[in-house]
Amino acid sequence: MSEQVEVKEAKRSTPKHQLGEEIIICRDVHKWFGDFHVLCGVTTSVRKGEVVVIFGPSGSGKSTFIRTINRLEEHDKGQIIVDGIEMTNDIRNIDAIRREVGMVFQQFNLFPHLTVLQNITLAPVWVRKKTKKEAEAMAMELLERVGIPEQAHKYPGQLSGGQQQRVAIARALAMEPRIMLFDEPTSALDPEMIKEVLDVMRELASSGMTMLVVTHEMGFAREVADRMLFFDKGQIVEQGTPEQIFSNPQHERTKVFLSQIL
Amino acid sequence: MSSTDVQVTQEVKQPRVAVSLIDWLRRNLFSNWLNSIITLLLLWVIVSALVRLFDWALTEATWTPVVKNLRLFMVGRYPGEAIWRVQVALALVLALFGISGGIWGGITRKVTSGLVAATILLAILPLSMGTRLYFVGMAVLMALGFIAGLRFPRLLRWPAIALWIISPIVIVILIGGISGLLPSVDTSLWGGLMLTLMLAVVGIVASFPIGVLLALGRRSKLPVVKGFCVAYIETIRGVPLVTVLFMASIMLPLFLPAQIRIADVVRAMVALTLFSAAYLAENVRGGLQAVPNGQIEAARSLGLNVFQTTTLILLPQALRMVIPAIVGQFISLFKDTSLAVVVGLTELLGIAEVVIRQPDWLTVPGGVQREVLLFVALIYWVFSFSMARVSYQIERRLGVGTR
Ligand SMILES: Nc1ncnc2c1ncn2[C@@H]1O[C@H](COP(=O)(O)OP(=O)(O)O)[C@@H](O)[C@H]1O
Ligand SMILES: [Mg+2]
Numbered sequence: 303m304s305e306q307v308e309v310k311e312a313k314r315s316t317p318k319h320q321l322g323e324e325i326i327i328c329r330d331v332h333k334w335f336g337d338f339h340v341l342c343g344v345t346t347s348v349r350k351g352e353v354v355v356i357f358g359p360s361g362s363g364k365s366t367f368i369r370t371i372n373r374l375e376e377h378d379k380g381q382i383i384v385d386g387i388e389m390t391n392d393i394r395n396i397d398a399i400r401r402e403v404g405m406v407f408q409q410f411n412l413f414p415h416l417t418v419l420q421n422i423t424l425a426p427v428w429v430r431k432k433t434k435k436e437a438e439a440m441a442m443e444l445l446e447r448v449g450i451p452e453q454a455h456k457y458p459g460q461l462s463g464g465q466q467q468r469v470a471i472a473r474a475l476a477m478e479p480r481i482m483l484f485d486e487p488t489s490a491l492d493p494e495m496i497k498e499v500l501d502v503m504r505e506l507a508s509s510g511m512t513m514l515v516v517t518h519e520m521g522f523a524r525e526v527a528d529r530m531l532f533f534d535k536g537q538i539v540e541q542g543t544p545e546q547i548f549s550n551p552q553h554e555r556t557k558v559f560l561s562q563i564l
Numbered sequence: 565m566s567s568t569d570v571q572v573t574q575e576v577k578q579p580r581v582a583v584s585l586i587d588w589l590r591r592n593l594f595s596n597w598l599n600s601i602i603t604l605l606l607l608w609v610i611v612s613a614l615v616r617l618f619d620w621a622l623t624e625a626t627w628t629p630v631v632k633n634l635r636l637f638m639v640g641r642y643p644g645e646a647i648w649r650v651q652v653a654l655a656l657v658l659a660l661f662g663i664s665g666g667i668w669g670g671i672t673r674k675v676t677s678g679l680v681a682a683t684i685l686l687a688i689l690p691l692s693m694g695t696r697l698y699f700v701g702m703a704v705l706m707a708l709g710f711i712a713g714l715r716f717p718r719l720l721r722w723p724a725i726a727l728w729i730i731s732p733i734v735i736v737i738l739i740g741g742i743s744g745l746l747p748s749v750d751t752s753l754w755g756g757l758m759l760t761l762m763l764a765v766v767g768i769v770a771s772f773p774i775g776v777l778l779a780l781g782r783r784s785k786l787p788v789v790k791g792f793c794v795a796y797i798e799t800i801r802g803v804p805l806v807t808v809l810f811m812a813s814i815m816l817p818l819f820l821p822a823q824i825r826i827a828d829v830v831r832a833m834v835a836l837t838l839f840s841a842a843y844l845a846e847n848v849r850g851g852l853q854a855v856p857n858g859q860i861e862a863a864r865s866l867g868l869n870v871f872q873t874t875t876l877i878l879l880p881q882a883l884r885m886v887i888p889a890i891v892g893q894f895i896s897l898f899k900d901t902s903l904a905v906v907v908g909l910t911e912l913l914g915i916a917e918v919v920i921r922q923p924d925w926l927t928v929p930g931g932v933q934r935e936v937l938l939f940v941a942l943i944y945w946v947f948s949f950s951m952a953r954v955s956y957q958i959e960r961r962l963g964v965g966t967r
Pocket of ligand 1: 335362364365366367
């Protein structure tokens with residue numbers, strides 16, 4: 303590697319959550335879109351129960367990175383191991399990992415032709431082979447958990463953005479994933495709806511879910527994250543606990559970026 | 565809370581503002597002097613044309629060729645002693661429509677009511693007594709089926725679906741015969757409206773799945789699959805249907821062992837199917853392109869495999885968007901069956917030619933072309949128009965364009 307980046311190993315002195323063994327391991331991950339080098343050697347690992355917030359300038363490869371973890375994007379070089387399974391072109395591995403990794407998108411991506419309940423029960427029924435009854439009972443529990451059980455029989459188009467994103471979270475949780483990926487889950491929402499989604503995510507974090515969250519909600523990060531990764535130009539420039547990042551950033555680029563968004 | 569079958573009706577009726585007829589006329593037809601002149605001019609053209617047409621139809625026209633040959637128009641040269649088999653086949657289909665209307669309601673119910681109205685209309689017409697009684701019977705049969713479907717929807721749902729699926733086979737056996745049970749009636753004797761409908765239905769039912777597969781294949785990452793689909797679609801779309809029909813009737817035997825002789829009817833069906841599939845594929849492709857990529861990503865990230873993603877997420881959304889285009893294609897296919905006349909089939913238009921050439925009308929000054937063709941055109945129009953109405957209903961129900 304030509305461009306060596308010094309990565310500060312975060313001191314995991316006071317984690318906010320009970321941490322287990324390493325569940326995601328990325329070693330020197332590279333990706334190119336044509337000639338464009340999007341990911342330039344990303345190395346990190348995430349432990350069970352950990353909440354990691356990823357932030358950085360637009361176009362720095364944050365989305366691309368978390369999408370390599372459930373193989374929505376293929377990496378070209380390096381190694382990604384999720385829950386003991388290495389990401390290869392083997393379809394069975396990819397399907398196995400996707401069952402364990404839930405994802406929430408900026409644009410919700412709910413299925414508009416299905417009701418809220420059908421959105422949530424679809425994958426449990428077809429992938430986990432649950433009965434319709436079991437799946438629906440679970441879906442209703444999840445809708446209670448995200449606070450909108452009364453919307454079960456509506457179509458996504460009839461809900462507000464905040465409600466849609468909460469349904470999307472419930473839909474991902476219905477697969478009982480071990481890891482949840484969030485790609486700017488509140489960026490498409492009106493300000494008054496951001497809190498209702500963040501509240502659901504807070505609750506999820508405290509329940510012990512392993513979470514990778516791309517977000518610029520710094521209040522949320524300070525409160526919930528065990529660790530923050532600052533991404534720039536396809537690399538992790540700096541990482542540390544929220545306290546370290548906010549009060550004592552080491553890198554010039556981190557300082558500049560934080561001064562812009564805070 | 566356990567039922568997901570909740571229907572959501574989002575029909576919001578616009579409040580109707582009461583407008584007087586005069587007001588409406590003034591605003592829409594006579595808003596300024598140019599508009600008024602165009603209105604009057606068009607009115608004059610339409611009225612005088614209609615007057616001329618009715619005058620001709622009621623005084624000059626010779627309708628005997630139509631009236632005398634009704635059976636020829638309906639079933640062609642199908643032998644008289646076997647005609648009950650066609651009637652039973654039709655009864656089966658109508659009964660199924662009746663039951664389905666009862667079970668599913670909504671659009672199926674509207675279709676059933678339309679069919680009941682049509683049979684009642686036919687029963688009123690001055691046809692032979694036997695025919696009129698048959699149509700009365702059909703109306704009653706549909707009503708009974710409807711009531712049965714309404715009363716026992718759960719019980720009849722699956723049998724009805726199963727019957728729909730096997731109905732084409734049953735109909736072909738009924739009409740064509742089966743060794744040992746029903747004496748066979750050669751396909752060269754099939755004709756008229758019956759044959760037109762058979763060509764259209766087979767073409768529609770068979771070309772739909774092929775068209776969907778071609779559209780999906782065109783998106784494939786495998787170059788061979790993609791290449792084949794593109795080549796197929798573009799080749800077929802580049803040649804006229806007549807060519808495809810001739811090719812099917814001349815070339816198809818080349819690909820098959822000499823002992824196997826395929827009936828002309830089957831060749832025409834193959835040609836219509838292959839032709840229609842290419843156009844359908846292009847319609848479906850439009851729908852597939854309109855589904856955002858995020859939908860596929862969401863489905864894949866939930867662990868659905870490629871097949872499940874396609875059938876549960878991609879196709880339902882894509883097809884819904886292109887229903888109008890697909891039905892439009894089906895209507896063209898229905899009308900295109902008339903081209904089968906060039907490969908020697910006596911479907912509706914073929915029968916028209918036969919009737920026009922009958923020696924009985926040699927003495928009629930000017931021939932009977934106009935009457936016969938007008939009658940046939942009316943039949944095509946009734947079916948095409950009905951299909952368009954059904955499409956419109958489906959569109960409204962699904963809220964196409966108002967997603
Ligand atoms: N499918 C793609 N093809 C080509 N370039 C892409 C594609 N997806 C993303 N990019 C580019 O990769 C860069 C990183 O994108 P992304 O990971 O979405 O950044 P971020 O989420 O940090 O804003 C951007 O410059 C973007 O234009
Ligand atoms: Mg992004």
